[in-house]
Amino acid sequence: MTLEMLAIVLGGLTIGSALMVVLSKHPVRSVLYLVVTFFLISANYILMNAQFLAIVNIIVYAGAIMVLFLFVLMLLNLNKDSEPITSIGIKLAGIIAGGVLLTVLLAALKDGLVITQQAVESANNNGLVENLGELLFTKYVLPFEMSSVLFIASMVGAVMLAKREKQIID
Amino acid sequence: MVLASIFESGVSIDFYIVLASVLFAIGAVGVLVRRNAIVLLMCIELMLNAVNLLMVAFSTYHGKGDGQVFVFFIMVVAAAEATVGLSILVMAYRNIRSTDVGIFNKLKG
Structure with a gap:
């Protein structure tokens, strides 16, 4: 299987699981599909040789943020089908608005594409921990420290x- | 281990532009259609990830690491945002016993 085929299959799976996040009625199922989406996006990062970000994406998103979401869902006891019904008009309006957004995005980006055959040096190592770490601690050291604040x-x-x-007396 | 650059094996940057645009649109539709506030926050995370994917693609395409550093900072801000957003939701749930965004206008003083 070539890399191109792999990229197309991964992209299709990513779009499919992202659709399931929106479509599934059960909030817990949405969270689980979002975790799957994040893993697939990490696979895309590995395909683009961004290995540090792939690992950080799994640890931070799938490992920390999604577990937080799951905790809150369990805490609020929303793990039943308590989803309020959206009226069909609002659903239709949302889908049309999203479709228009997608059309405009694709049309705008299609013309703005740079078709220059810029020579990408083969096997660039930008995504490795060594190079990103050096960039992070020299050029971007101030934003890095600000993020801790x-x-x-x-x-x-x-x-x-x-x-x-304070307990409110009913 | 260093893999060969994916952009030399027939995949063009257009593929990732289309993929990220579709993911962003799915996230936007989710924000518009769903009523559960927690699912709304999840759809926002989906949109942030679409942008991350595009930034990594362009970073690799141009052979510079700066874009990936920005993706790192987006992740930092997303983590902070999710924490504060979820605690606001827990707070609101205690007051009105629901996470339906349609009922949140009860919060008007």
């Missing part, structure tokens, strides 16, 4: 928000 802020905010308030 962002994490502290979001952690404090989450703790503050989720703290149980």
Whole structure:
């Protein structure tokens, strides 16, 4: 199987599981399909030789964020078919709006494409930990440190928000 | 291990542009159609991942690592956003016993 075939199969599977995220009625099933989507996107990263990002995508997205979503779903006891019914008009409007967005995106990007045969050096090593780490700690060291401040802020905010308030007497 | 560049084996950058656009549109439709606020947040993550995929594709295509560093920062911001968004949702659920975005207008003072 050539790499081209592999890329096409992976892309089709990614689109299919992303569709299932939107289409499945059960919220827990949506989360699980989203995890599958993230794994497939990681496979795409490996195909593009972005190995560091593939691993980080699995650890951060599939491992941390999705588990958080799953925890909240279980905590709120939404793991039954409690999905409110959307009216058919809103569904139709949403699908039409999404289709128009896709058409405009593809039409705009089709004309903007750079067709220059830019020589991509074979087997570039940009996605490896060594090169990304060097870039991260020299050129982008200030945003890297700022992201830690962002994490502290979001952690404090989450703790503050989720703290149980004084019991309201019914 | 270093794989050969995928863009030399017949896959053009157009393929990833189309793939990322379709994923972004699916995420946008999900935000418009679904009513459960948690699923809405998941669809936002889907849109962020579509952008990530396109950035990695262009980074590899141009042979520069900067795009992948930006994808790393997008992941950082997405993690922070998911944490705060979910805690706001838990808070709202405690008050109105639902995560239906249609009922959230009860929150008006």
